[in-house]
Amino acid sequence: MSRDISENYEMSFKDAQGYDVGMSDQSCNLRGKKIVLTTFGSLGDLHPFIALGIELKRRGHRPVIATHEPYREKIEGEGIAFAPVRPDLAAAEERPEFMRKVMDLRRGPEFVVREIVMPNLRASYEDILAAAEGADLLVTHTLTFVSPVIAEKMGIPWAAVALSPLVFFSALDPSVLAPMPHLNRLRVLGPGVYAALLRAGQKSVRSWSEPVRELRRELGLRKPAADPLFTGQFSPHLNLALFSHVFGEPQKDWPAKTVICGFAFHDRQGAGSGLPEELESYLSEGEPPIVFTLGSAAVMDAGLFFVESAKAAASLGRRAVLLIGRDPRNRLNSLPAGVQAFEYAPFSELFPRAAVNVHQGGVGTTGQALRAGKPMLVMPYSHDQPDNAYRIQRLGVGRAIPRVKYNAKSAAREINRLLTDRSCAERAAEVGREVRKEDGAATACDALESLLN
Secondary structure, three states, rough: OOOOOHHHHHHHHHHOOOOEOOOOOOOOOOOOOEEEEOOOOOOOHHHHHHHHHHHHHHOEEEEEEOOOOHHHHHHHHOOOOOEOOOOOOOOOHHOHHHHHHOOOOHHHHHHHHHHHHHHHHHHHHHHHHOOOOOHHHHHOOOOOOOOHHHHHHHOOOOOEOOHHHHHHHOOOOOOEEEOOHHHHHHHOOOOHHHHHHHHHHHHHHHHHHHHHHHHHOOOOOOOOOOOOOOHHHHOOOOOEEEEOOOOOOOOOOOOOOEEEEOOOOOOOOOOOOOHHHHHHHHHHOOOOOEEEEEOHHHHHOOOOOHHHHHHHHHOOOEEEEEOOOOOHHHOOOOOOOOEEOOOOOOOOHHHHHHHHEEEEEOOHHHHHHHHHOOOOOEEOOOOOOHHHHHHHHHHHEEOOOHHOOOOOOOOOEEEHHHHHHHHHHHHEEEEEHHHHHHHHHHHHHHHHHHHHH
16 A cells, blocks of 8 residues: 555556556657547546546647536536537436436446436437547547447547446456345355356346447447447557556456556536635634535435434534535525535545545545545445445445435444544545545546557
């Protein structure tokens, strides 16, 4: 855990098997390349791509972020070109039943792939194809299944982005899979047995990605050797693991040409934004508070999370900050003494000033919490969140509570353990120092320029 930054930088240009993938020649003339970054999902999926776009622009390139229409203002506010991609999801996210389906522990991943992404596959293809006109390189998100198809059709290189270790479905470092959380316990049977179980599970959902294969046939492309939901999502050119080495070390069964970059951070609501003045005053008035947040997606299916969290803080006699988002259902009629609620605050500025950070385990939120160096309590919903919660506990920097068991009593019990566990606080601080050494956006852009070269 005590590697210095020069070692991290050198290692970042090894692939998952330890082979060199090439160092970026910073003196080479690579400026002015059009690089299209495609992403899909919540702010946790968007912010790393904005971080890449900002760094690419600083280096003289012409980044374009192709994603949902509601993110236009945020992206263009950073001076980055924007291209809209269907579906925009703006209206859907305001429907409670929609978010409940998205965040469902067992069925959430299936709902996102089969009910949101695949029905809009051809529309997304048309939009990203238009955005990619004249592009030198595509950088793709896990859920933008048409991006590799477009890169192959256009004959240009592409790099795949993995925002969390779960994406690699490693048998050597098994993840907690939201639809089958107990499968992780079978890791004791060894990687061979676990790999066979993974293959069986992947085969059972192969029909989910049939629309991608249909599109490829219509375009006259060769039959893919791998399922686009799994190994087929990775690029033969470059794969960027945009998370810290402390969160997931490279494994021999990861795809070749994978670079662990570190988290790529960006969390501003708008250019130049910071902590709300009222929140800044509150933080300065007393002891560090407990911070409760559900990120940008789960917060739209909060249920009683904020009610129970406020009660937990009151029972402990602790100050607390609730980040409740814009959903009016999350506003509490009254708050206990010392507890305040705000719609939004940049995690990078708030989390380091907390005593404990309580969150849903989204990888963007988790990365910020790790960097802050404070203990955390995770209440995961679905997708990569159960696995992120597992990794937090494995690191020794926090604890987790299943969503169905989260209430004032259980939350207070776990938070009190974190507040009184000196070893957890020391470990969180140590991990925070490691994460702060890394510059995920810069390392990723070095690798992208190396690929272009």
